[in-house]
Amino acid sequence: MTMTREDIARQREVALVDLVDRLLAGGVVIGGDITLSIADVDLVYVGLRALITSVATADELGLSLPAAGGAPFR
Amino acid sequence: MIWVYGICDRPELAPPRRRGLAQAPLDGLREGELLAVFTRHARSVGEPAPDALWAHERVVERLMADRAVLPMRFGSTVDGEDALRRFLLERRQPLLAALARIAGRVELGVRILELHASGNGSAPAVATIAAGAATGRDYLISRLRDGKRAEQLATTLHEPLATLAADARLQTARGADDVLRGAYLVERGVVPRFRVTVERLQLAHPEVAILCTGPWPPYTFVSDA
Amino acid sequence: MDSPADKLLAAPADLDPFARDLRRLDDALSGRVSADPENVERGLAALVLTVIELLRQLMERQALRRVEAGGLDDETIERLGSTLMALAQRMDELKEIFGLDDDDLNLDLGPLGRLL
Numbered sequence: 155m156t157m158t159r160e161d162i163a164r165q166r167e168v169a170l171v172d173l174v175d176r177l178l179a180g181g182v183v184i185g186g187d188i189t190l191s192i193a194d195v196d197l198v199y200v201g202l203r204a205l206i207t208s209v210a211t212a213d214e215l216g217l218s219l220p221a222a223g224g225a226p227f228r
Numbered sequence: 229m230i231w232v233y234g235i236c237d238r239p240e241l242a243p244p245r246r247r248g249l250a251q252a253p254l255d256g257l258r259e260g261e262l263l264a265v266f267t268r269h270a271r272s273v274g275e276p277a278p279d280a281l282w283a284h285e286r287v288v289e290r291l292m293a294d295r296a297v298l299p300m301r302f303g304s305t306v307d308g309e310d311a312l313r314r315f316l317l318e319r320r321q322p323l324l325a326a327l328a329r330i331a332g333r334v335e336l337g338v339r340i341l342e343l344h345a346s347g348n349g350s351a352p353a354v355a356t357i358a359a360g361a362a363t364g365r366d367y368l369i370s371r372l373r374d375g376k377r378a379e380q381l382a383t384t385l386h387e388p389l390a391t392l393a394a395d396a397r398l399q400t401a402r403g404a405d406d407v408l409r410g411a412y413l414v415e416r417g418v419v420p421r422f423r424v425t426v427e428r429l430q431l432a433h434p435e436v437a438i439l440c441t442g443p444w445p446p447y448t449f450v451s452d453a
Numbered sequence: 454m455d456s457p458a459d460k461l462l463a464a465p466a467d468l469d470p471f472a473r474d475l476r477r478l479d480d481a482l483s484g485r486v487s488a489d490p491e492n493v494e495r496g497l498a499a500l501v502l503t504v505i506e507l508l509r510q511l512m513e514r515q516a517l518r519r520v521e522a523g524g525l526d527d528e529t530i531e532r533l534g535s536t537l538m539a540l541a542q543r544m545d546e547l548k549e550i551f552g553l554d555d556d557d558l559n560l561d562l563g564p565l566g567r568l569l
Binding site (some may be wrong): 280281336339341343364365366368371373375383401405419422423426427430437438440441442443444 | 457460463464465468470471483501513516517520521523527530531533534535536537539541564
């Protein structure tokens, strides 16, 4: 089956996604938390992520969250 | 500045004679039963552009060809060899333990997405579900059913793969279409069987799209080393 | 480049469903949020709605667990379901107002991964 250049490019891109995931979020770390400096992500995003992760973990552990009373979008 | 690619066993083996980032030659630092493989750089390298990522990856894979290697995260740098040696000394135990866990094994990545009849790859809007629901109770029931179905599907797809693996790490779903997203640590010799199993599962489940990538060095299974 | 395409051990003929992940790759590698005003506002809306959507999903999951656990009277179940349904519908409306779809709400934080 012949593959178009586009097929090959798409395959490379898909492989790249998996590569990035592994190289930037996996592996042994030396030299402290280097992830941030590489991605150059603002601290506000990090704080938000930490907050959301902790909320998600609480849910997974079956801890109760603040009661949802009525629609919050008023 | 020193850029580290991996920490290996068989420290008596010299580092491969090839180049790493910025065409710098590979060098090795031995400390006890561990060998750290690195390159030296006068100035900063390693903007995470695809070329640099693949360059790092190729070094790790070359190491993996003839020894067990703990892949380093991209961007693992230290000031000099003293710092590197200190790291190897301080983390000797967890590093040796990690090497034992991954020796002879590779990582395979699996991503499974649910396909939809509409073919445009987007999940039906929650509103559509809700529109079909007459009451709040109906909504709850339809959501419960969706949840059960998704869980069931994920388990059905994960189990045959997990059986072939020494270890597996699943991620939480990232999108509405996500059925499964995970990494499997598999003996090298088992990779063909794993692949056949993936193909078999795909044929049995045309409602999903299954992507299997690898073999990769075991990045996902060493981050706590 | 020695074919990174070799890394696809098993894949469907159509890789489009996996193409969504490509969008965040750019963000991860460039690591920057666009600075032009329209994009900043849109980016901000996406961020806020993502947080709201995450909380909505968590609340819904929590509620479903309680319903499954049993012991709730019919009125409570109905009220819970109606509220969750209203939240879901409201979320859809907000997404439409800001011109955002589900993919937009899966904000990428680079290697920290998507929020949802």
